Amino acid sequence: MSLHRIHNFNAGPAALPLPVLEEIRESFLDFQGTGMSITEISHRSKPFDGLLNDAIERLRRLLGLDARYKVLFIQGGASLQFAMVPLNLLADGASADYVDTGTWSTKAIQEARLLGKRVRVAASSQDRDFAYIPKAPAFDPQAAYAHITSNNTIKGTQWADFPDTGAVPLVADMSSDILSRTFDARPFGLIYAGAQKNIGPAGVCLVIAREDMLARVPAGLPTMLRYTTFSEKNSLYNTPPCFTIYTVGLVLKWLEETVGGLAAMEALNRRKAALIYRTLDASGFYRGTADADSRSRMNVTFRLPTPELEAAFLVEAQANGLGGLKGHRSVGGCRASLYNAVTLESVTALVDFMAEFERRKG
Amino acid sequence: MSLHRIHNFNAGPAALPLPVLEEIRESFLDFQGTGMSITEISHRSKPFDGLLNDAIERLRRLLGLDARYKVLFIQGGASLQFAMVPLNLLADGASADYVDTGTWSTKAIQEARLLGKRVRVAASSQDRDFAYIPKAPAFDPQAAYAHITSNNTIKGTQWADFPDTGAVPLVADMSSDILSRTFDARPFGLIYAGAQKNIGPAGVCLVIAREDMLARVPAGLPTMLRYTTFSEKNSLYNTPPCFTIYTVGLVLKWLEETVGGLAAMEALNRRKAALIYRTLDASGFYRGTADADSRSRMNVTFRLPTPELEAAFLVEAQANGLGGLKGHRSVGGCRASLYNAVTLESVTALVDFMAEFERRKG
Numbered sequence: 033m034s035l036h037r038i039h040n041f042n043a044g045p046a047a048l049p050l051p052v053l054e055e056i057r058e059s060f061l062d063f064q065g066t067g068m069s070i071t072e073i074s075h076r077s078k079p080f081d082g083l084l085n086d087a088i089e090r091l092r093r094l095l096g097l098d099a100r101y102k103v104l105f106i107q108g109g110a111s112l113q114f115a116m117v118p119l120n121l122l123a124d125g126a127s128a129d130y131v132d133t134g135t136w137s138t139k140a141i142q143e144a145r146l147l148g149k150r151v152r153v154a155a156s157s158q159d160r161d162f163a164y165i166p167k168a169p170a171f172d173p174q175a176a177y178a179h180i181t182s183n184n185t186i187k188g189t190q191w192a193d194f195p196d197t198g199a200v201p202l203v204a205d206m207s208s209d210i211l212s213r214t215f216d217a218r219p220f221g222l223i224y225a226g227a228q229k230n231i232g233p234a235g236v237c238l239v240i241a242r243e244d245m246l247a248r249v250p251a252g253l254p255t256m257l258r259y260t261t262f263s264e265k266n267s268l269y270n271t272p273p274c275f276t277i278y279t280v281g282l283v284l285k286w287l288e289e290t291v292g293g294l295a296a297m298e299a300l301n302r303r304k305a306a307l308i309y310r311t312l313d314a315s316g317f318y319r320g321t322a323d324a325d326s327r328s329r330m331n332v333t334f335r336l337p338t339p340e341l342e343a344a345f346l347v348e349a350q351a352n353g354l355g356g357l358k359g360h361r362s363v364g365g366c367r368a369s370l371y372n373a374v375t376l377e378s379v380t381a382l383v384d385f386m387a388e389f390e391r392r393k394g
Numbered sequence: 395m396s397l398h399r400i401h402n403f404n405a406g407p408a409a410l411p412l413p414v415l416e417e418i419r420e421s422f423l424d425f426q427g428t429g430m431s432i433t434e435i436s437h438r439s440k441p442f443d444g445l446l447n448d449a450i451e452r453l454r455r456l457l458g459l460d461a462r463y464k465v466l467f468i469q470g471g472a473s474l475q476f477a478m479v480p481l482n483l484l485a486d487g488a489s490a491d492y493v494d495t496g497t498w499s500t501k502a503i504q505e506a507r508l509l510g511k512r513v514r515v516a517a518s519s520q521d522r523d524f525a526y527i528p529k530a531p532a533f534d535p536q537a538a539y540a541h542i543t544s545n546n547t548i549k550g551t552q553w554a555d556f557p558d559t560g561a562v563p564l565v566a567d568m569s570s571d572i573l574s575r576t577f578d579a580r581p582f583g584l585i586y587a588g589a590q591k592n593i594g595p596a597g598v599c600l601v602i603a604r605e606d607m608l609a610r611v612p613a614g615l616p617t618m619l620r621y622t623t624f625s626e627k628n629s630l631y632n633t634p635p636c637f638t639i640y641t642v643g644l645v646l647k648w649l650e651e652t653v654g655g656l657a658a659m660e661a662l663n664r665r666k667a668a669l670i671y672r673t674l675d676a677s678g679f680y681r682g683t684a685d686a687d688s689r690s691r692m693n694v695t696f697r698l699p700t701p702e703l704e705a706a707f708l709v710e711a712q713a714n715g716l717g718g719l720k721g722h723r724s725v726g727g728c729r730a731s732l733y734n735a736v737t738l739e740s741v742t743a744l745v746d747f748m749a750e751f752e753r754r755k756g
Contacts, residue, residue, distance in 0.1 A: 038429030042436050045636055050423075053431050057422040061415055067400030067717065069415050071595035071641065074404050074718065107469035107597065108618050111632040115616035143617060228633055233433035235469065235597045235635030254477035254619070255505060256470050270473040271590055273597030273635060274407055279433065355429065356436065 039378035042356035043185050043331060044208065044229040047373040051290065052282045070278050075271050084267070087281035090288055095217050097240065104239040104262040105277055110136070110207045112257075113224040113237060114143035117203055120249045120259050121222065122149050122176045129154035129175040129200070134162035134187040135362065136205060140179060154178065162187040164323040169195055177201045177221055183209035185229075186360040188333030188367065189326040194219065201245065209330045210238070211287060212372055213298040221245045229330075230371045232280035235273045287372065297372055304370045304379045305329035311383045317394040318386065321365065335365045342366060345389055352385055354378075401740035404718035405547050405693060406570065406591040409735040413652065414644045432640050437633050446629065449643035452650055457579050459602065466601040466624040467639055472498070472569045474619075475586040475599060476505035479565055482611045482621050483584065484511050484538045491516035491537040491562070496524035496549040497724065498567060502541060516540065524549040526685040531557055539563045539583055539607075545571035547591075548722040550695030550729065551688040556581065563607065571692045572600070573649060574734055575660035583607045591692070592733045594642035597635045649734065659734055666732045666741045667691035673745045679756040680748065683727065697727045704728060707751055714747055716740075 040047040056070075063070040064079050073080055088103045097103070106112070117140070122128045127150040130141045134157070144151045155169030162184065171178050178197040183190040185208045194202065194215065201221025210225040217223070222241045228234035241259050249260045261269045267277075291297050309327060312320040312334055321333045336342045342365060349357050359365035368382060402409040418432075425432040426441050435442055450465045459465070468474070479502070484490045489512040492503045496519070506513045517531030524546065533540045540559040545552040547570045556564065556577065563583025572587040579585070584603045590596035603621050611622045623631045629639075653659050671689060674682040674696055683695045698704045704727060711719050721727035730744060 036424045036427065036429045040430055040434055042430075042434065045434055045436060045633065047434055048431060053423055053433070057419050060419040060422065061412075062398045065398065067398045067715070068402050068404075069410065071415070072402055072404065072407055072409055074407060075596065076723070107471070107474075107635075109469070109632045112469075112616070112618040115618060119616070146614065147616060148614075226633065228636075233635075233637050234437065234633045235638055252508065252510075254474070254481070254509060256474040256477060257616070257619075270471045271407065271588065271596045273469075273595075273638065275595050275637060276597055276635065353429070361438070 038353045038355045039381050040355055041368045041370070041374065041378070041382070043360065043367060043369045044226070045234045046229050046356075046369055046371050048233070048279070049283060049286045049290075049373045052279065052286050055282055056279060071275050073274070075268060075274055080274060083278055083281050087277060087284055090281070090284040091238070091240075094211060094284065094288060094294055095240070097217055100243045101217070102241050102243070102246065102263045104241060104259065105267040105272055106237050106239050106262055107235065107273060109237050110205055110224060110226045111139070113205070113239065114140045115147060116257055116259065117179065117222065117224070118144040118147055118149040118151075119253055119257060121203070121245055123248070123250070124148075126150065126176045127152055127172065127174070129171050129178040131166060131169055131178070131180045131195070132156035132158060133165060133181050133189060134184045136184065136186075136207075137179075137181040140181070140205065162189065163321060164326040165189050165191050171195070171197045171200050173198055173200060175200045177203045179203045180205070182206045183328050183330050185331045185369070186363055188320070188322040188328045188331045190328035190330065192325065201242070209328075211294065211297065212301050212330060214294045227276060227280055229369075232283050233276050235276040236280065238280070283373075291372075300376065301329050301370065301372065304374065304376055305332065307379050307383050308332045308368055308370070311386050315390060315394075317390045330370055332368045332370065333359060333363075333365060334367075339364070341393060344393070348389060349385060354382055354385055400715045400717045401743050402717055403730045403732070403736065403740070403744070405722065405729060405731045406588070406733075407596045408591050408718075408731055408733050410595070410641070411645060411648045411652075411735045414641065414648050417644055418641060433637050435636070437630060437636055442636060445640055445643050446634075449639060449646055452643070452646040453600070453602075456573060456646065456650060456656055457602070459579055462605045463579070464603050464605070464608065464625045466603060466621065467629040467634055468599050468601050468624055469597065469635060471596075471599055472567055472586060472588045473501070475567065475601065476502045477509060478619055478621065479541065479584065479586070480506040480509055480511040480513075481615055481619060483565070483607055485610070485612070486510075488512065488538040489514055489534065489536070491533050491540040493528060493531055493540070493542045493557070494518035494520060495527060495543050495551060496546045498546065498548075498569070499541075499543040502543070502567065524551065525683060526688040527551050527553050533557070533559045533562050535560055535562060537562045539565045541565045542567070544568045545690050545692050547693045547731070548725055550682070550684040550690045550693045552690035552692065554687065563604070571690075573656065573659065574663050574692060576656045589638060589642055591731075594645050595638050597638040598642065600642070645735075653734075662738065663691050663732065663734070666736065666738055667694065669741050669745050670694045670730055670732070673748050677752060677756075679752045692732055694730045694732065695721060695725075695727060696729075701726070703755060706755070710751060711747060716744055716747055
């Protein structure tokens with residue numbers, strides 16, 4: 033029986049590399065000869081310690097992190113980080129700068145304010161419904177940190193280059209584009225990323241924290257909300273989400289050994305995105321929603337001439353084995369998410385379908 | 395090739411039912427004909443909604459929960475609940491009663507106090523190293539709630555019957571014995587349980603909260619620390635740990651349809667525990683560490699005459715396919731964890747080995 037698999041353009045949880053899924057399935061009843069499933073082994077065992085540290089080392093190599101950075105695995109998603117970042121890094125009385133590029137940045141700002149923290153919106157693209165990334169925001173040199181959302185899944189925008197914040201540490205929500213391209217980590221005080229887009233299944237958030245940020249963590253926070261609880265115990269203060277971390281490790285191995293690292297991954301991601309954006313630009317039928325200089329290579333958002341055509345497009349795409357193309361419920365339209373595990377073959381199938389649909393309906 | 399599987403007595407993460415693991419493996423690349431892995435489907439999709447609600451309904455039926463109870467899935471483990479319980483349910487100025495039965499209760503008490511909450515230790519078994527469950531503690535009728543740990547994995551004790559708290563709502567950490575036996579849920583205001591012992595893989599904490607407890611949730615808490623964030627959105631405020639919830643659902647299905655419900659599960663668990671306790675009681679070689687009337691049916695803790703014999707026992711047991719028998723690192727000795735998925739066959743293999751080892755070394 034041939035395997036039924038679709039072209040998966042989900043925004044997250046999203047496609048995972050097929051070789052990774054196959055390896056999980058293959059060893060699911062007996063992990064590394066332990067006679068137990070990965071879901072049954074102790075988080076205090078040598079096999080688990082091995083895979084945890086292997087994942088951390090691969091991340092360090094892939095991102096070129098120097099010794100000042102700690103790699104942590106924390107539950108609760110980026111939504112919990114919206115609270116942990118200001119609780120840990122922003123002392124009462126101090127102020128942090130946030131750039132508002134849409135839904136997720138807006139939530140991060142709201143959460144910090146809910147907790148009584150002082151937040152300044154250094155720049156915003158709300159004036160044009162977040163269709164662009166603000167140019168060269170002016171940051172407060174006294175800010176405790178400057179927070180950005182590196183890629184915006186809903187509005188389809190992405191920082192092409194990270195802003196210059198001088199001596200102010202950058203803090204970034206990279207949930208939807210981490211490990212999709214090379215970048216210089218050194219200006220970053222802290223990076224967080226929910227796993228369920230580029231690096232694994234849902235259920236763990238990767239946090240990369242620099243030592244000087246960890247030194248800020250105040251006493252009196254709930255134990256599970258202190259970054260130092262995780263940094264001091266190598267993310268093993270309590271039982272971590274073992275299966276999810278294991279899968280993240282396999283994805284990192286695939287990225288390093290099969291893809292060949294971040295530069296190779298970025299080159300492939302550029303080709304994938306270019307295929308769709310060329311289709312949009314050559315068409316009077318499809319219309320991209322993000323400014324050209326702010327376009328995301330991870331989430332391509334586009335509209336068709338009418339809502340009826342969009343509905344027909346989504347139904348027919350699904351029938352043709354192209355899934356997950358519906359835009360976020362808050363904005364409608366269409367969206368193709370092109371995370372690392374989405375293959376060039378899938379993207380080619382999509383642009384072929386788009387061209388064929390336009391010929392029939394355009 | 396025959397499948398290599400050991401008898402798994404891990405304290406958590408722990409054994410899962412083999413039919414559940416087989417079903418996960420079988421459908422891992424194509425979940426319910428979606429053409430995607432369960433790790434790749436959207437948490438906002440119909441298939442995920444279906445499995446989430448199915449898991450909740452099965453839990454309601456298995457535990458006989460009335461309409462006042464909400465079933466929530468929250469990340470961060472019981473350790474995060476140590477903070478969420480007092481933050482949500484214990485107003486400043488009010489006081490809560492805690493019964494201290496060892497490590498996990500102690501941590502719950504410490505966390506509440508760390509957060510500046512008023513906690514009274516209503517009873518403690520610290521005087522004899524937590525080898526027993528305190529008899530009929532006197533609770534403060536004004537207490538906001540009375541907190542107990544239903545089963546103590548490290549000391550091998552378990553509440554045989556839950557204490558009478560009058561009108562004071564019971565709050566219980568049931569991480570290590572939920573769904574192992576029948577009980578009357580109605581005195582409970584809130585129950586929480588990390589999944590990784592009786593109900594699934596690590597990475598999700600089950601929380602069962604009664605409406606009157608949800609009405610206490612104050613404003614101003616971090617969004618992800620408010621029970622109402624989860625109750626109002628059916629645990630879908632942000633991306634949940636999809637794979638873990640899926641697996642919990644399969645375990646609940648197995649418990650309901652294959653085992654036949656909680657009464658049948660309890661009967662089997664009684665037989666399993668009795669096999670080992672009879673072995674301990676009949677022996678001058680092995681010695682149980684918990685008082686007879688406080689013995690846990692989930693975690694049987696025992697010692698051998700010397701640390702050298704304990705070390706030899708653990709090595710030989712492992713060589714005989716009996717894994718996870720080492721006591722918690724804080725207490726040493728031996729421990730057999732007999733969660734729901736541990737079969738009678740595994741327990742029989744263990745007592746046979748114990749008898750054989752005693753004959754040789756006793």
